[in-house]
Amino acid sequence: MIIQLEKQISRSAKAKLDQALQAIKYSTTEVKTQFGSYLIGIGKSEFDIRTIGNLEGIRDIHRVSDAYKLVSTKWKIGKTNIDLGDGVSVGNGAFQIMAGPCSIESEEQVISVLEHLKENDIKVMRGGVYKPRSSPYSFRGLGIPGLEFWYKQAKAYGIKIVTEVMQVSQIEAMLPYVDIFQVGARNSQNFNLLDELGKVDKPVLLKRGISGTIDELLQAAEYIFSNGNEKIMLCERGIRSYESAYRNTLDLNAVTILKDKSHLPVIVDPSHGIGVRKYVSKMALAGVITGADGVIAEVHPIPEKAFSDGQQTLNYSEAEKLYRNIHKTRKLYQEL
Amino acid sequence: MIIQLEKQISRSAKAKLDQALQAIKYSTTEVKTQFGSYLIGIGKSEFDIRTIGNLEGIRDIHRVSDAYKLVSTKWKIGKTNIDLGDGVSVGNGAFQIMAGPCSIESEEQVISVLEHLKENDIKVMRGGVYKPRSSPYSFRGLGIPGLEFWYKQAKAYGIKIVTEVMQVSQIEAMLPYVDIFQVGARNSQNFNLLDELGKVDKPVLLKRGISGTIDELLQAAEYIFSNGNEKIMLCERGIRSYESAYRNTLDLNAVTILKDKSHLPVIVDPSHGIGVRKYVSKMALAGVITGADGVIAEVHPIPEKAFSDGQQTLNYSEAEKLYRNIHKTRKLYQEL
């Protein structure tokens, strides 16, 4: 059950509400976000929803039987639009392409990519300064110094930054430079990280776990929301399967379902999904036609020379063709 | 290695070729289809391909290192177009929608569906008269009597029939009535059935196994081709995964890859894929944008009353909207 509270609910009204919920043996969690106040009630007993809905200080009340509540479509009118600043937003009709390299490598590389994005009217640049690597002996990213020069340049170009945060202790240092915090697949159920990102007023791009269920992804988003941050994008990036002809099974079924179950924007990541350069673009378009609110793609000036394995990375001319096709496909999607 | 032979290769030329292949220790399989004569050579030794290619009676010779050979793009110029008769064809630019119920139930139902297809200019009707069922106590289809009345009506409407064959002994009885033999996911590696369908001059729609790999699907097609039948369509119908929010993981990655690896047409089946009525249409369109040559979809006059579980079945008005959107999406695909 989600109870939307009035912003200025009085103490006495709040006390009466608490009493009413105790009476029906519901445990409650209070949620305050950038945009609203909510009371989440969890319990099993049957009751007349109006007896609570009619209490003072309550804007609205909704039954939500799913394990996820605030991220569900069951209570919110319309879809969520996330404001990234400077007139850039995503969700509820607004579509964004996010592109850039796997890893931030040098100021020169950053400028080259920003130039490419600017020419193609792309508003968000992706890139990693903290890289999750299976092996401890692999390159793990440039860290804050890399983020600093990236930020300086990106700001000059008027382009937003999305980059992965891997642990709670990085949040504070990254905060001034980051426009969207990305949570990687391996951290999709790092609940402490999700809690802390819920306390920050910055958008979060939350990737589905390596073999995460749709339900787990929505509950992971619920962690962020219930800690106070409504600015969440869900990201399908491929699931692990037995098939070895590609990297991951990009699961467009999930995009379709997430768009139905949640009001949050959904981004599709074909680069880490299918993971094979020559197939990335088709999967991106398929993601758009299933209703994604954005595409995040790996682009590098010279994919073969990328720090990280560039097998899924497009070069500029491949990327430019993809951008054009994304726009055409998005246009069709809106007309269907 | 695939050696394309001249149709009229002389005995002596053939003998010389055999000798040359024995000399390099290659085992060979002769393949004669509706359209050509081939010699498949399997071996490991290194040799100069021209020494064999220049022999008499040989049209062309190609190295193919994949486990599948004749179904590969590595030897054939262009894509395969399969003629279904009466000007209907699929593949190499020709696109078909195939629609109809899970099970053939009655002559009345058949007529209703044919009427609906005719109105929407659909050329192929799907339907089952032999149904693979997990439980022996479930309805297993009307069999040949159902096929007979279906055929009579379909012929009157000028609409082609695609239906599942479950075992070798059914082929002969079904042959006069069927335009496309469908091989179901559970029979995807029923090698004896594939062998026998290779000896028939009728198109075959071959579904990927329940958790079949892309490679296994192509090798299953190779069984049919190498027995003499080039008229094969590959069908992606969803794979089994841990996700329970939908029925199967419709794997559009596979569509993209099959189109690249094979010259055969690829059909996408969103009904058995995602398996949830309200999500079927979006997945169908995503299949089209990844390059599928056709869509096969479940449609029933009253899905709720279908013999078989109709949870993934569209009613007529849903289907009509889907057909229109498929055509728009296909048009976009061709322009990209």
Next chain:
Amino acid sequence: MIIQLEKQISRSAKAKLDQALQAIKYSTTEVKTQFGSYLIGIGKSEFDIRTIGNLEGIRDIHRVSDAYKLVSTKWKIGKTNIDLGDGVSVGNGAFQIMAGPCSIESEEQVISVLEHLKENDIKVMRGGVYKPRSSPYSFRGLGIPGLEFWYKQAKAYGIKIVTEVMQVSQIEAMLPYVDIFQVGARNSQNFNLLDELGKVDKPVLLKRGISGTIDELLQAAEYIFSNGNEKIMLCERGIRSYESAYRNTLDLNAVTILKDKSHLPVIVDPSHGIGVRKYVSKMALAGVITGADGVIAEVHPIPEKAFSDGQQTLNYSEAEKLYRNIHKTRKLYQEL
């Protein structure tokens, strides 16, 4: 619902029973096996089981809500013992090792293996004369001629034969030579083959599908049983997963659960399970401790020279050590 009928139920008693079941809207399937007569009732309405149980000609009646009925533990007192003849049996306390090569290759090979089995007091020899192969260009087995010389020798040694049948049309020719028909993983839902094996009075070893569920395996067994053959062994042989460090995920969880859910004997196949020679024996023992009624293992005089890929095949001395350890582990299992 399973109704066990008296062997000599009168026509009038049978008619009364049919009437009673029609009255509660249950559809029925009559089953006659080597050992008994059953009526399977499928329906949804509530009724007092005694009103039917008390009718004339009924031995017993049981509610079974699972999709599988006759193979369930819910109606049968005790476990099933399958008589293989000559005092050899499996299930309900009787344990068997089945060993032999992947493929029958030659009379010499057969004699060598039989000699080895005899020395180790193994009563059942495995081997393939029809081999399911992903590629049409691979060796597909010696067929009936191979089976003939194998049978002649096996009979001389007093050792039973278990071998795979791949299609309905092979059953008749194989029947005189085979002691146990094996249904391979790829045919686990080849329902026509299961139907026909239900009409034969020979034991069937039924393998779980490549990614078959436990429930599907039990329903596949139900096909055989409900066609008249109670002599079924269930076989766990590994499921397909994302893990590539071994061949298949031998699922011993399934052994434990199958032993609980069904009265049928359960055999474990570590060779096709983990599929790596040096790991096969440990997995075999683990299967025994989870309660398996038998182990089926690949053994070859010279594994490196086996026709089929011998990567999972033990040589004689490895196998002998395994047999001893199996017996010790089985002994422990019985004492626990």
Next chain:
Amino acid sequence: MIIQLEKQISRSAKAKLDQALQAIKYSTTEVKTQFGSYLIGIGKSEFDIRTIGNLEGIRDIHRVSDAYKLVSTKWKIGKTNIDLGDGVSVGNGAFQIMAGPCSIESEEQVISVLEHLKENDIKVMRGGVYKPRSSPYSFRGLGIPGLEFWYKQAKAYGIKIVTEVMQVSQIEAMLPYVDIFQVGARNSQNFNLLDELGKVDKPVLLKRGISGTIDELLQAAEYIFSNGNEKIMLCERGIRSYESAYRNTLDLNAVTILKDKSHLPVIVDPSHGIGVRKYVSKMALAGVITGADGVIAEVHPIPEKAFSDGQQTLNYSEAEKLYRNIHKTRKLYQEL
């Protein structure tokens, strides 16, 4: 490549070694643990291993081509034994049962469990004070206060504590109370957490990811080792699969392979594996026969009343029977 260094390697010897590795273009990572000094070299060029092995200050040098190095069997003579203090150890022949509730609930509960463990001569108690939960609205554990009263009692009973740490910031506060830090399946690739646990001189029980590969588990262990901590136990706890008859597919294949590939002790967790109370014990025994060095099992005075879902939890009498059977099975394992 792993180079074992002398403890007292001189600066000049170290400089010469660095030079030699630079010459063959190997990048190096220095590792200092509780027990030794190592240099890990990563590179591709061919070289004569003796030219480096013969340098001053080097104890031994080993080629290790796997992605994991220090945790591999390829360099270490014998298996690792981890000392837990007070004569309790695990690995290299030493076997431990770890038992206790999912969640620490109260001092009373803790005393009850400790009493039960003492009676059964179990040396390690498991229990959670930080619980990873899919939903933010679920109970998340008693935290440090719970750990404090648990520690006080456990110390009195002379029983060791194993409990899950979920984030870097918890390590310091937990350190005085914990004998073994457990890393849960969801944190199996939380690389920052692994790094930090590598800097602590406390044993770590590292669980395989929800669908982690064997290789990823070993590389995760490499993170801990290469940061300085050799005291690592690997834990198989079931992988995610399509099968829904149980909770997770406890993968005993992995136990067998981990024991072969790594010198680290391997623990099997049947409670989170198969996850069904009546099947837990059999899977535990199967784990022992595949060579596990320990079993971790959920036990609770009244499973039905456990805070956390107690579906996989044994009561005391079930647990006592399991302990006895584990000892018998372990004894057999050692005799095989």
